[in-house]
Amino acid sequence: MKNAIVDVVGKIKAVMPEGKSERFGKTFSTKNKKYFYDTGTGKVFECKELEYTILKLFLEHGNFP
Secondary structure, three states: OHHHHHHHHHHHHHHOHHHOOOOOEEEEEOOOOEEEEEOOOOEEEEEOHHHHHHHHHHHHHOOOO
8 A cells, every 4th residue: 555655645746846735736526526626627537446545635635745
């Protein structure tokens, strides 16, 4: 599980300058699925549970340690 978390965090950090969350996007869910809306591209991505949780926490707290 720890490796999976490190992998997801690494992918997010790789596409985000200086690990900042401003104007990065929004997480949202429906009854059956979880999504991330990328405000930079206007695209919506379906997320796995772990990806959604990490993105949601990141967006709420503004950065990674």
